[in-house]
Amino acid sequence: MGSHRSGGATLFALSARQVTKRFPGVLANDRVDFDLLPGEVHTLLGENGAGKSTLASVLCGLYKPDEGAVLRNGTQVRLTSPRHGLQNGIAMVHQHFRLVDRFTVAENVVLGHRKLPFRLRANDLEDQVGQVAERFGLPLDPRAVVGELSAGQRQRVEIVKALYHGAEILLLDEPTALLAPPEVEKLFETVRAMTQAGKSVVFVSHKLGEVVDISDRVTVMRDGRVTGSVARGEADTRKLAELMVGRDIDLSPRRSRGEAKGTLLSLSNVGLTKDGVDHIAQVSFDVRAGEIVGVAGVSGNGQRELAEIVAGLIAPTSGEVSINGERVNGVGTRNVRKAGLAYVPEDRLGTGLAPSLSIVDNLVLTRDRGFLVDRKSAHAEAEAFIAQLEIKTPNALTATRKLSGGNSQKVLLAREIFAAGNNSRVLVVCSPTRGLDVGAVEAVHKLLDEARSAGKAILLISEDLDEVLTLADKILVLYRGSVVHEAMGDQVDVEAVGLAMAGLS
Amino acid sequence: MIIGNYRIELEPRLSTPKWLYAAVPALSLLFAFVVGGVFIGLTGHSPIGTLSLLIERGYASTKGITNTLGSATPLICTGLAAAFAFRMNLFNIGEEGQMYLGMIGSAWAGIVLAGHLPGFVAVPMVLLFGALCGALWVLLPAVLRAKLGTSEIVSSLLLNYVALNLVNYFIFGSRGIFRDPTTSFPQGRLIEESARLGSFGTTRTYPTVLIAVALAIGLYWFMKRSNYGYETSVFADSPNTARYAGMSSTKLTLSVLLFSGALAGLAGSMYVVGPAGKVDPGLLQIGLGYAGIVVAALARYNFVAVILTAILFAGLREGGASLQISSNPVPISIAVVLQGSVLLFALGGEVFRRNRLRIRRVQQVSVAS
Numbered sequence: 001m002g003s004h005r006s007g008g009a010t011l012f013a014l015s016a017r018q019v020t021k022r023f024p025g026v027l028a029n030d031r032v033d034f035d036l037l038p039g040e041v042h043t044l045l046g047e048n049g050a051g052k053s054t055l056a057s058v059l060c061g062l063y064k065p066d067e068g069a070v071l072r073n074g075t076q077v078r079l080t081s082p083r084h085g086l087q088n089g090i091a092m093v094h095q096h097f098r099l100v101d102r103f104t105v106a107e108n109v110v111l112g113h114r115k116l117p118f119r120l121r122a123n124d125l126e127d128q129v130g131q132v133a134e135r136f137g138l139p140l141d142p143r144a145v146v147g148e149l150s151a152g153q154r155q156r157v158e159i160v161k162a163l164y165h166g167a168e169i170l171l172l173d174e175p176t177a178l179l180a181p182p183e184v185e186k187l188f189e190t191v192r193a194m195t196q197a198g199k200s201v202v203f204v205s206h207k208l209g210e211v212v213d214i215s216d217r218v219t220v221m222r223d224g225r226v227t228g229s230v231a232r233g234e235a236d237t238r239k240l241a242e243l244m245v246g247r248d249i250d251l252s253p254r255r256s257r258g259e260a261k262g263t264l265l266s267l268s269n270v271g272l273t274k275d276g277v278d279h280i281a282q283v284s285f286d287v288r289a290g291e292i293v294g295v296a297g298v299s300g301n302g303q304r305e306l307a308e309i310v311a312g313l314i315a316p317t318s319g320e321v322s323i324n325g326e327r328v329n330g331v332g333t334r335n336v337r338k339a340g341l342a343y344v345p346e347d348r349l350g351t352g353l354a355p356s357l358s359i360v361d362n363l364v365l366t367r368d369r370g371f372l373v374d375r376k377s378a379h380a381e382a383e384a385f386i387a388q389l390e391i392k393t394p395n396a397l398t399a400t401r402k403l404s405g406g407n408s409q410k411v412l413l414a415r416e417i418f419a420a421g422n423n424s425r426v427l428v429v430c431s432p433t434r435g436l437d438v439g440a441v442e443a444v445h446k447l448l449d450e451a452r453s454a455g456k457a458i459l460l461i462s463e464d465l466d467e468v469l470t471l472a473d474k475i476l477v478l479y480r481g482s483v484v485h486e487a488m489g490d491q492v493d494v495e496a497v498g499l500a501m502a503g504l505s
Numbered sequence: 506m507i508i509g510n511y512r513i514e515l516e517p518r519l520s521t522p523k524w525l526y527a528a529v530p531a532l533s534l535l536f537a538f539v540v541g542g543v544f545i546g547l548t549g550h551s552p553i554g555t556l557s558l559l560i561e562r563g564y565a566s567t568k569g570i571t572n573t574l575g576s577a578t579p580l581i582c583t584g585l586a587a588a589f590a591f592r593m594n595l596f597n598i599g600e601e602g603q604m605y606l607g608m609i610g611s612a613w614a615g616i617v618l619a620g621h622l623p624g625f626v627a628v629p630m631v632l633l634f635g636a637l638c639g640a641l642w643v644l645l646p647a648v649l650r651a652k653l654g655t656s657e658i659v660s661s662l663l664l665n666y667v668a669l670n671l672v673n674y675f676i677f678g679s680r681g682i683f684r685d686p687t688t689s690f691p692q693g694r695l696i697e698e699s700a701r702l703g704s705f706g707t708t709r710t711y712p713t714v715l716i717a718v719a720l721a722i723g724l725y726w727f728m729k730r731s732n733y734g735y736e737t738s739v740f741a742d743s744p745n746t747a748r749y750a751g752m753s754s755t756k757l758t759l760s761v762l763l764f765s766g767a768l769a770g771l772a773g774s775m776y777v778v779g780p781a782g783k784v785d786p787g788l789l790q791i792g793l794g795y796a797g798i799v800v801a802a803l804a805r806y807n808f809v810a811v812i813l814t815a816i817l818f819a820g821l822r823e824g825g826a827s828l829q830i831s832s833n834p835v836p837i838s839i840a841v842v843l844q845g846s847v848l849l850f851a852l853g854g855e856v857f858r859r860n861r862l863r864i865r866r867v868q869q870v871s872v873a874s
């Protein structure tokens with residue numbers, strides 16, 4: 001870490017010196033040092049709330065540091081706004097894109113540029129934008145309307161926009177979260193083209209995935225401080241995870257240890273057609289007791305519809321869903337639950353849990369309640385879960401929205417797997433670790449593994465391929481509503497799965 | 506905001522200390538009186554003298570407090586009606602009209618049905634009819650909302666005007682059953698004596714105040730403990746979660762709006778069995794339905810707190826009105842100014858319960874270009 005300090009021979013493209021940033025009740029950055037070399041790919045790694053996004057926001061001019069300084073090419077700069085940051089060649093691509101949906105790509109890219117002529121010539125602008133895109137290997141049609149583009153394409157628009165405005169340093173916040181594997185590969189090619197042109201790239205990420213692999217250097221943050229900065233090859237993922245979380249983390253694959261028993265959930269030729277569009281087409285599979293079937297796929301390929309069909313929220317237009325041999329097509333959520341289904345939706349706060357209600361009240365949600373609600377037993381149950389699952393909360397009456405993502409997910413999983421009066425045998429789980437910390441991911445995976453060992457039939461629908469690969473005994477790939485690929489968990493060809501997710505099989 | 510060398514900011518509180526729950530409303534009330542006092546001063550009266558007279562005539566004298574309790578009675582009901590719907594994010598603005606319909610329904614039952622019935626049957630029946638008519642008056646907005654998602658704010662509000670003209674029609678526009686046949690002067694026909702309640706002694710407080718208070722406490726308990734209260738709180742917090750748990754949004758929306766309408770209707774009934782005894786166009790002048798919305802907002806939609814805010818509001822009105830009876834009368838508009846400033850400061854005070862004010866010195870930072 002201490003090998004290059006400012007004032008030495010190396011001139012850093014961008015540095016943070018002893019940056020401190022406070023928010024009410026939180027010390028988001030505590031005397032943070034950070035150095036970025038020209039032409040370098042650098043990952044800023046840390047859990048949610050570790051302070052990495054705050055640091056990135058300070059570096060791009062969105063926040064002003066309370067103490068400390070930002071240095072550009074060795075000289076201190078006091079950035080007052082992101083625009084001011086951009087004037088210094090620093091740009092950030094946020095996780096939630098900031099584009100105008102109804103504008104074309106070219107219009108979005110030139111938006112905010114100070115030196116536009118009074119009369120905009122669409123053709124000229126489109127040519128300019130096209131040139132920038134081509135130079136960095138970003139296939140984009142400047143005339144396309146942004147609202148019709150995929151997440152990956154929108155990200156490209158953001159990157160082209162930054163480059164068009166003269167960015168030398170690009171900060172990318174969770175850039176792979178929304179991308180399919182081939183799109184990720186494409187992004188990396190762009191990043192290589194940029195570094196070859198002398199530009200620097202910072203990935204801000206909480207995942208020990210692919211971004212770490214292509215980085216020249218990884219700086220790890222925890223609780224607002226830098227816990228380590230390592231060059232490529234100096235540390236493996238396990239070591240990085242330890243730096244992130246502060247303890248040893250086990251993310252190795254978990255498979256069924258026993259033999260799977262009888263079929264509990266069965267779909268045969270299930271289809272959903274709405275307004276002439278097939279959202280789900282001819283999907284058939286079985287889930288047996290004691291196994292996890294994983295459904296992989298890029299977001300928006302029918303995962304939500306599939307989950308809602310199984311959970312009884314919507315009725316399929318063809319085919320049959322049965323739980324424990326009982327046909328449950330569109331019988332409604334209450335009856336599907338009675339038939340033995342538990343459901344952990346993707347949107348945990350806002351669908352699975354009522355955000356302003358307490359942990360106790362959320363445990364009551366799927367119980368049979370009678371005329372008066374029995375909160376006494378729910379309170380005892382909540383306290384037992386809090387102790388058992390190490391849910392961090394002031395008490396059992398805390399509103400679930402005040403919990404961290406990992407802790408609220410534990411409440412939801414506890415209710416759907418272990419809660420009293422829950423005699424479910426089938427569990428449908430959607431993207432259970434989306435946005436969670438490494439430590440919480442480990443805990444959630446352990447819970448699902450325990451539920452499997454307890455003989456539940458689990459359908460895991462996740463956009464996170466790593467998660468499916470880690471947990472599933474059998475893997476299905478969903479593309480445009482159809483199952484296009486099937487593999488057993490322990491003999492999976494990752495490349496084939498990736499291609500199938502992109503619809504290239 | 507930056508003033509001179511100081512930066513003034515509102516910062517969200519991480520937790521709210523308990524004492525603030527009492528201090529913020531108390532201070533809001535104080536500030537409201539200060540602002541009201543300024544206006545009293547402008548009219549040439551002594552602010553402190555006038556305010557203390559208002560407090561005495563609104564709350565502190567036997568006559569004052571019993572008058573206040575009497576006019577607070579229907580206000581508690583409309584306040585409960587508003588609070589009940591608003592808690593589920595259903596904005597029933599039609600309490601005014603539902604209350605008129607309650608008055609009409611009660612009067613009808615009191616004239617037509619109460620004839621030979623003893624009081625202990627007639628009074629509850631009359632009250633029930635009023636509640637029923639109040640509920641019916643919100644049926645259309647409720648169905649439109651539940652089935653088509655039409656804004657209940659607009660539809661329930663518009664029905665207020667229909668109800669208003671309905672009352673005017675029954676009394677001034679026609680010679681129907683509601684009109685007193687014995688006089689040529691248009692006024693309401695009195696309901697059967699057995700269907701009316703006498704006031705306590707010589708006061709203007711009626712036993713219906715006990716019903717209103719019992720309703721408030723009962724509702725508080727019921728919504729806190731029952732499955733119905735639980736389901737509405739889930740639905741209010743997150744409709745998707747309610748759908749996930751298999752609750753019927755149609756049933757919940759309909760039942761909440763109808764019950765809210767029934768509570769507002771009951772306000773009209775209490776006016777009939779109590780002071781009025783008939784369909785009285787005088788009720789149209791007071792705006793108890795709209796005031797109920799204000800009372801509920803002040804109470805932060807807490808049913809028990811509605812009792813207190815309704816009494817506060819009714820007292821301002823009673824005290825304000827009685828200020829006109831003096832050698833040097835204060836205009837009645839002053840009472841309205843006071844009500845307005847109480848509401849404004851009470852709602853504004855919320856900001857300070859949730860946030861705290863921070864004043865910090867700032868150094869001027871030179872901006873590098």
